[in-house]
Amino acid sequence: MANNGIGIANLPNQRHKIVAKAGGHFTLMVVGESGVGKTTLINTLFSTELATGKDHNKRHTKQLDKTVEIDIIKAELEEKQFKVKLTVIDTPGFGDYVNNRDSWTPIVDFIDDQHEIYMRQEQQPERKEKTDLRVHACLYFIRPTGHTLKPLDIETMKRLGTRVNLIPVVAKADTLTQNDLAVFKQRIREVINTQGIRVYSPPIETDDEASAEHAKTLMSAMPFSIIGSTQDVQTPDGRMVKGREYLWGVAEVENEDHCDFKKLRSLLIRTHMLDLISTTEEIHYENYRQAQMETRKFGEPKVKKLDNPKFKEEEEMLRKRFTEQVKLEEARFRQWEQHVSDVAIPLSSTIMPLASALRVLAN
Numbered sequence: 001m002a003n004n005g006i007g008i009a010n011l012p013n014q015r016h017k018i019v020a021k022a023g024g025h026f027t028l029m030v031v032g033e034s035g036v037g038k039t040t041l042i043n044t045l046f047s048t049e050l051a052t053g054k055d056h057n058k059r060h061t062k063q064l065d066k067t068v069e070i071d072i073i074k075a076e077l078e079e080k081q082f083k084v085k086l087t088v089i090d091t092p093g094f095g096d097y098v099n100n101r102d103s104w105t106p107i108v109d110f111i112d113d114q115h116e117i118y119m120r121q122e123q124q125p126e127r128k129e130k131t132d133l134r135v136h137a138c139l140y141f142i143r144p145t146g147h148t149l150k151p152l153d154i155e156t157m158k159r160l161g162t163r164v165n166l167i168p169v170v171a172k173a174d175t176l177t178q179n180d181l182a183v184f185k186q187r188i189r190e191v192i193n194t195q196g197i198r199v200y201s202p203p204i205e206t207d208d209e210a211s212a213e214h215a216k217t218l219m220s221a222m223p224f225s226i227i228g229s230t231q232d233v234q235t236p237d238g239r240m241v242k243g244r245e246y247l248w249g250v251a252e253v254e255n256e257d258h259c260d261f262k263k264l265r266s267l268l269i270r271t272h273m274l275d276l277i278s279t280t281e282e283i284h285y286e287n288y289r290q291a292q293m294e295t296r297k298f299g300e301p302k303v304k305k306l307d308n309p310k311f312k313e314e315e316e317m318l319r320k321r322f323t324e325q326v327k328l329e330e331a332r333f334r335q336w337e338q339h340v341s342d343v344a345i346p347l348s349s350t351i352m353p354l355a356s357a358l359r360v361l362a363n
């Protein structure tokens, strides 16, 4: 029978057409210390100058405002007539300070707030045009120290993993030797396991051997080592590739022997974008919704957390200083009072006889 595009068997094609026409909406968050290569990777991933780098000479001035910022970059990408509205959430300022305690708070709050905004919109009678900035994947950049995860990495990843599809990446993989990189990745995997950090794992489809195999390869490569570069360079054997040139040769972005960039790109853009979107909806958003529904009445606004731990710390310090100042002033006042009463006693001893003499005179 000729396939005329009608029937249940054609549903996947129909769905493909509908989805292709409507396009997708994908939100990617990047978290990592300054200069770890976030901007470069974003530009390498999407082959465009999507994100502009920061002025690294001015980085020291960030110490003054002491907050992690949230930058939103929007772009529309098209590949093979499939449009994707891409939103990249950058988080400059993370890990830049001497005391980085709680520097994950603005990031975690942003993720929660997006779930909250979406949930509130769903509860409205008119639900057509929803603003949706729920984060579908979060790339966590690990500095290539070659040692292990830092406490800040562990604490932040723990909090991110329960809220979002967390994908850890080892940044600037070209700065480590292949051997050191393998050891570093193994150590990170061990810490992730022992600390119970939840990371995104692609689903293993039992009915599709090829994709199950692909998913397994992706999983075993976690945390993905990456090299970012938008520069075209020539390899010693004459190929033009995206990479970074060194005296010893070229570190190639798309060479699987050099790093896992291709695997990461495949996961994000080619094979698992839809899964990242649906797990965000079905797991992370549902978790948030359920947790909120258990503690709030329908339609009730969220109690805004004013107790940012960082502000709380400052408030506590101010209160202490104020109390000390008051105590000091009180002591000074008491001293002065004592002094006044010491002076007043001899004075009263002269005034009193004078008063009785006057009274006698008056009589």
Ligand SMILES: Nc1nc2c(ncn2[C@@H]2O[C@H](COP(=O)(O)OP(=O)(O)OP(=O)(O)O)[C@@H](O)[C@H]2O)c(=O)[nH]1
Residues within 6 Å of the ligand: 032, 033, 034, 035, 036, 037, 038, 039, 040, 041, 053, 054, 092, 093, 171, 172, 173, 174, 175, 226, 227, 228, 229, 244
């Ligand atoms: N060796 C090496 N250097 C890299 C790599 N990726 C980026 N860099 C360099 O690292 C520096 C910082 O890169 P950015 O992409 O601006 O880093 P960032 O994380 O966006 O930094 P902020 O914008 O300050 O948050 C630049 O000089 C890049 O050329 C990489 O994979 N390997």
